[in-house]
Amino acid sequence: MAVEKSLRDHARDAIRDEVMKHAWSLFAEQGFEATTVEQVAASAGMSRRTFFRYFSGKDELVLERLVESGHRIADALRARPADEAAWPALRAAFQETVEVQERYADRSRPLQIMLREEPGVRSVVLERRRQWHAALCPLVAERLPSRGRTRRPDTRADAVTGSALACLEAAQEVWADHPGAQLGQLLDDAMGAVAPLS
Template sequence: MSLRDHARGAVRDEIARKAWRLLADQGFEATTIDQIAEAAGMSRRTFFRYFASKDELVLTRLVESGDRIAEALRARPADEPAWPALRAAFQHIVELQEAHAEVARPLQVMLRAEPALRATRQERRTLWLELLAPLVAERLPPRPGRTGPDIRALALTGSALACFEAAQGAWAENPGVPLASLLDEAMESVGG
């Protein structure tokens, strides 16, 4: 990446940080692009040089989280089974959300409650599934004697994502309950 790309990335990160604070405090619909631009110290026009919309801003952050999960999954021992490797890969995001609960909890509520974000949530789920399923497939044993499409990686990844989303939803609504414990319980109930 060039210096210009790094600078652009830093500005995008700063805009996103300011936006997430506003979104956590006010909700998606109530937060305007003008407010985000003002909080980031720029004009509305400058905001649009970095993001096409509030939806894109939200989706970009969610996709980045998926990239972190994928990196963590790649870093797991090659002989680790898929299900525990997925649980371990989620841990970085779990720790980030728990460390920044004052922002993460309201954002989780917002992602579930605001009708305008339903499509964004679904797009995130699809992107994460497409990103993680091939990595999960590498961890699965061969299927001797079986023919037809191998859907195991999609099924495992989709199940793990559903567990993660269920845990995040419960955590957002129940302060004082650790997200890690909720995720462990959800994944144990499906994987055990």
């Protein structure tokens, strides 16, 4: 019985992933607001009714993909050498995201603009930032030097994590508006302006 449930879950995940791919292609072409659930469903070869068996709405399509990216960044940070300082480790952890966006720049740029400008996704972007921060902050805390026996609350991991995410977002925004720019270089510039990367 457990195997049957696992196979069913695997099939469900595959369908959800396929629908999300179609949705993000449409978002890149048309924007979030202009893309309807009916268009997403039709593009994925299903009815509107079937779509709602897998997703609660368009917001979930956006948030889930963004949260997945955050998990990959957290995994990359976890895999960095234990003795690497938090700031350069974060820059290295962002590299996969940078490479994916640069590889698919024709789709990634309009999506970055959509996430920045369309009111319909603002709450999703805020939730993405909250979830990424929550996933990365404990991993950053492990890389910070001990403060000894102080009882004062420690804000360092929150500050470092928030600063790194702000640098990534700043680099992505500039990159989206300047097709000739390299995202990796923009991120190096942004993070290097805050603290040394080596």
